[in-house]
Amino acid sequence: MSGPLDGLRVLDLSRLLPGPFCSLLLGDLGADVLKVEDTGMGDYVRWSPPYVEGVEDSARSAYFLALNRNKRSIRLDLKSEAGREVLLRLVRDADVLLESFRPGVLDRLGVGYDRLRGENPALVYCAITGYGQDGPYRDRAGHDMNYLGLGGMLALTGEAGGPPVQNAGQVADVGGGALMAAVGILAALQERARSGEGQFVDVSMTDGALSWLAMLAAQQLVAGPGDPPLRRGQLPLSGAFLCYRPYACADGWVTFGALEPKFFGAWCRGVGREDLVEQQFQPPGSDAHREVEAIFAARTREQWTAFAAEHDCCLEPLLELEEALDSELVRAREMVVALDQPGAAEPVRQLGLPIKLSRTPGEPTRAPGPVLGGDTDAVLEAAGYGAEEIAALKEAGAVAGPVSGAQGSFLG
Numbered sequence: 564m565s566g567p568l569d570g571l572r573v574l575d576l577s578r579l580l581p582g583p584f585c586s587l588l589l590g591d592l593g594a595d596v597l598k599v600e601d602t603g604m605g606d607y608v609r610w611s612p613p614y615v616e617g618v619e620d621s622a623r624s625a626y627f628l629a630l631n632r633n634k635r636s637i638r639l640d641l642k643s644e645a646g647r648e649v650l651l652r653l654v655r656d657a658d659v660l661l662e663s664f665r666p667g668v669l670d671r672l673g674v675g676y677d678r679l680r681g682e683n684p685a686l687v688y689c690a691i692t693g694y695g696q697d698g699p700y701r702d703r704a705g706h707d708m709n710y711l712g713l714g715g716m717l718a719l720t721g722e723a724g725g726p727p728v729q730n731a732g733q734v735a736d737v738g739g740g741a742l743m744a745a746v747g748i749l750a751a752l753q754e755r756a757r758s759g760e761g762q763f764v765d766v767s768m769t770d771g772a773l774s775w776l777a778m779l780a781a782q783q784l785v786a787g788p789g790d791p792p793l794r795r796g797q798l799p800l801s802g803a804f805l806c807y808r809p810y811a812c813a814d815g816w817v818t819f820g821a822l823e824p825k826f827f828g829a830w831c832r833g834v835g836r837e838d839l840v841e842q843q844f845q846p847p848g849s850d851a852h853r854e855v856e857a858i859f860a861a862r863t864r865e866q867w868t869a870f871a872a873e874h875d876c877c878l879e880p881l882l883e884l885e886e887a888l889d890s891e892l893v894r895a896r897e898m899v900v901a902l903d904q905p906g907a908a909e910p911v912r913q914l915g916l917p918i919k920l921s922r923t924p925g926e927p928t929r930a931p932g933p934v935l936g937g938d939t940d941a942v943l944e945a946a947g948y949g950a951e952e953i954a955a956l957k958e959a960g961a962v963a964g965p966v967s968g969a970q971g972s973f974l975g
Contacts, residue, residue, distance in 0.1 A: 566593020567923040571752075574599055574653060575634070577663035578606045580733060581691045581740035581768060583630040586661055588745050590633030591916045591925040594659075597942060598636045598933065599650065602963040605638065605935045606631070618906040621935035621966060629913045631932040632902055637943075638936035638963040641672050645961035650674055652946050654682050659748055663691045666701045676763050686761040687751040691740045695767035707768075710735035714773035715780075723796025723847070739771025796847075805852040806843045809881055810859035816881035817859065817867045826876045833874035834858055904931040939964045 571594040575586040583606070590596040600606055606627065614623040622628065637653075640646040651674065654660065660679060662669060669675045676688045693710055694700035700713075708729060711717040716735075721728035747764040755761055773780070783793055796802040799822075806821045821827035827843045836858065842851035862870070864880045871878040882890060888899055898917065901910035916925040939962055943953050956962045 565923065566591075566925055567920060568593040571595065571659065572657045573597065573659040573661060574650075574657045575661045576669075577661050577691065579608050579663070580630065581736045581744070582661050582663040583608070584737055584741035585689075585691070585744040585748075586634065587630055587632070588741070588916075588918070589659075589748070591927045591929075592918070592920075593923075593925065596634040597653070597938070598631065598634050599653075600636055600638050600935060602638045602640045602646075602936075602960060605636070609935060615904060615907050615911055617908055618904055619934045619965075622904070622932050622937075623906075625911070628902075628904060628911055628932040632913065632927065633930050634933055635938035635942065636933040636936055637939045638966075640961050640963075641669075641674060643959065643961045645956055645959055647672065647674050649943070649946070649956065649962060651679070651682050653942070654679050654686060656946075657683065657686060658752065659687045659689065661689045661691070661744065661748070665704070666690070666692055666696045680761065684760055685755060687748055687755065687764060688761065689744050689748050689751075689764035689766060691744050691766045691768065693768050695770060696765045700769075705768075707733040707735045710739065710769040710772050714739075714769050714776070716772055716776060719776075719779065719793060719795045719798060719801065721795045722802055723794065725796070727795065734775065735768040735772040738775060739773075740766060740768040743771040743774075803846060804844045805847060805849070805855050808847070810856060812859050812867055813861065813863045815864040817864060818879050818881050819859075820877035820879075822877070829874050830876040830878065833870060833876065900927050902928050902931050934965050936964045936966060 568589055571589065573586055573589055573594050573596045575582060575596055576599045577583055577586070586594075586596045586598075598606065604610060605621065608630065609621050609624055609627045611624050611626050613625045615625055615628065616623075618628075639649055641650060667675075670677075676690075679686055679688060690696065692701070693705035694703060708717065711730075711734060712727075714735070717727045717729070720730065744764065744766045747766055751762050751764055779793055779798065786792075800807060802808065804822070806819065806827045809816050809818050819830070821830050821843075824840075824843060828837075828840050831837050831839045836854075839851060839854065842849075845851040859867070867878060868880050887893060893899055896915075896919075898915045899912055900915040901912050904911045911931070913927070916927045918925060940953060943956070943962065948956070953962070957964065
């Protein structure tokens with residue numbers, strides 16, 4: 564079955580999480596994604612535990628496999644002239660180039676956007692960075708927490724009077740970076756279909772994360788001089804109301820999202836406490852909140868799950884990750900898939916594709932994650948290099964094939 568992005572050729576020079584997650588989506592949807600890695604350790608995440616036993620060293624990281632299925636790998640030394648020439652030849656037939664270096668790195672190597680556009684004017688070039696291609700922070704290093712801190716999201720996350728709370732998921736990396744890059748790439752490709760020209764897609768993870776605060780920023784931007792600033796624990800959807808909070812029950816936690824009066828009323832009637840209906844928007848710490856806490860604490864999570872099946876009130880169990888991955892919902896939505904990885908004793912389980920297309924669905928299990936440089940020879944041959952030329956490139960260190968043995972860890 565052909566995917567919706569069949570025929571799209573992507574050169575992915577990115578590493579770690581944001582870029583590879585973006586190209587993971589493109590690859591799952593049918594794009595031909597080629598990881599362009601250096602002749603050293605390649606994508607750093609390759610060497611990070613936990614490992615899948617029996618798999619070749621450079622492809623045994625569970626993190627790497629989860630982000631890099633449906634891709635191929637070539638190793639190039641972009642610090643060498645011959646390695647850069649290989650990249651330029653590959654760019655001529657590519658539709659997209661994705662990278663996540665700091666601004667200016669590829670320019671200094673002589674293979675920045677202007678140079679690549681000279682080889683292929685139709686190329687869509689996407690750069691994911693922490694702070695964008697311009698502005699006062701363009702050259703700074705950063706990670707997800709830094710971007711969320713500068714964009715205001717971290718300050719608003721947590722209980723009133725308590726410390727900021729870090730999210731378990733990388734909101735800026737994935738939501739602000741990878742997803743925005745995927746949208747930007749597809750938008751540029753759509754425009755290219757009209758104009759025939761590619762363009763530069765500038766994705767800042769800080770910009771992207773800030774955009775997630777669309778409604779709260781709108782509130783802050785129209786606030787008058789006397790309006791109080793927004794603070795964590797005091798926002799309608801993150802702690803201000805007793806009707807929209809997690810609650811401890813007898814043996815765990817549940818999530819109560821009865822923001823609309825009809826849902827809160829259904830819960831009150833279900834527990835025989837219609838007197839609480841008018842208390843829906845009382846804050847944490849109020850008498851009404853303490854009563855609601857006591858009601859939740861009196862039943863088990865299973866009892867509340869049964870209650871929610873009978874009363875439509877936006878109440879669900881709060882699952883630990885291992886429970887969520889084995890849940891009826893996740894199984895029904897095919898959000899856990901299994902891939903045959905060479906060397907592994909059994910298929911490797913990973914998250915599935917969250918985008919469901921009715922006529923041309925994606926195929927997350929099409930191919931496993933590649934070993935480092937495992938496709939170097941095949942890619943060079945397809946690009947027109949002869950056997951002697953490939954041997955010369957390897958001898959010069961401009962390219963490299965598969966490597967055995969761990970090269971280190973980006974966490975080490």
